Amino acid sequence: MEITVEALLPKTETLYDYLDDNVRLFQKISRRVFDDINSESFFIRYKSFPEYTKYIKKHYNILTRTANSIVRSERGRHKALVELKKEQEKELCQKIKVLEDDIETVQSRVSNLKELARNKVITPELMEELRNKKKTLHEWKCKLGRMKIKQDKLNKQIKSGHVPTTFGGKKKFSSQFHLLESGYSNFDEWKEDHDLALDHNIFYIGRIDEKCGNQIVQLTPQEDGNFSLKLLLDLPFRREGKPKFIETGGIKIRYGAELLRVYLTAATKKEGKRPITYRFKKRENGNWYLQIIFDTDEIEPRTDPDNGVIAIDYNDGFLAVAELESSGNIISLERIELNHHGTGGRALAEIRDVCKKIALQALKAGKPVVVEDLDFKRKKARQRKNKNKKYNKMIHSFDYSRFVATIERACSRQAVGFSKVNPAYTTKIGLEKYAKLRKLNVHFSAALVIGRRFMGFKDSVL
Secondary structure, eight states: OOOEEEEEOOOOOHHHHHHHHHHHHHHHHHHHHHHHHTTTTTTHOSSSSHHHHHHHHHHHHHOOOHHHHHHHHHHHHHHHHHHHHHHHHHHHHHHHHHHHHHHHHHHHHHHHHHHHHHHTTTOHHHHHHHHHHHHHHHHHHHHHHHHHHHHHHHHHHHHHHHOOOOOHHHHHGGGGGGGTTTTSSHHHHHHHHHHHHHEEEEOOOOOOGGGOSSSSEEEOOOOTTTEEEEEEOOHHHHTHHHHHEEEEEOOOOOOSSSHHHHHHHSTTTTOOOOOOOOEEOOTTTEEEEEEEEEEEEOOOOSSGGOOOEEEEETTTEEEEEEETTTSOEEEEEEEEEESSSSSSSSHHHHHHHHHHHHHHHHHHOOOOEEOEEEEEEHHHHEEEEEEHHHHHHHHHHOOHHHHHHHHHHHHHHHHEEEEEEEEHHHHIIIIIIIIIITTTTTTHHHHHHHHHHTOOOOOOOO
């Protein structure tokens, strides 16, 4: 499993000045590399990626490891954008199918009403319905045309590999044309914010055969529990007679420090040595942070399914958590409120706190955590406009994928077992089989079915 830990870098003038200068060059090269990779003629102009990496190194006079980090990073970014376009095209196909079915239904109703109008037996109410249906039909056909144009554009982008993108974000770029509405008093204020969005991180990929897992950035454990940093200057920033490294100490790492200490001091792969990737990231407060990225071995869970299970039913605004014993009976029930809806930062912070609490509870009980294996992408794509607006709003406010990813990470950190089960009919079975019998509401009865399904009990409704 990949782990990322973060530490605030000490505010030393030499280090901060170098990072501020280097990030502008690093991101300038990164944008050039992405544009080249995103070009349809990339393999016509360059034979291969290794050859292209050598060209970038020579052209900008940078270290080989820097050029390699930039090219690999931008290749990954481009590949991710192409995959995103494929997902968007799949969702669009489903939306087109739903809209075509709706158009066919309305078209049939319009034809019947027109027949009544031709025979002069239509009522004023039905005449009004005919006018409204014809208007709706026209709007839907226009929408279908726009969706098909978008689908053709997506297919062309996927086939060619050329994906349009805006560095720094389309929203931030567009805000220069609406400064006051976007919260900027003048253009210079916007430009400063936009430059930060463009130039805010430097990325160095590690290798296992290099000292401390990385040639350019090296952390060394100190006796006081902190770490010292040794950063190799890139070629454009070296001066004759001046040191090639910047060194600083007192870096505090809160989470994962002991594990990182083992990996940094290991001499061989068998002892635990591994590649360590570093990202220098500048935030809006002006501080630089060091993100350390490394893989860990799979941790053997310290929980046993024979002890029972903690099952979670995720709902709009709260979690229904049921702790079950080994026989499948309920030990305790808890409703955990989620006060912040949607996909914002507050909602994520709340989910993290809740997931950590559940993981610690599971560790204390010695029981794994189980949730439903839900996917709302298809439901969102198939929803119909003006049909059950409350349900549509609820579906779009769900952030189930982020919740599942967060609870899985929390369980992994605490060495708690985690599983997902088939969500089919959990609510229906719980409502009809357990709600009245055990005096449970629909959500706790669904959580009960989720836990029992993981434990191998077969619940069904006749």
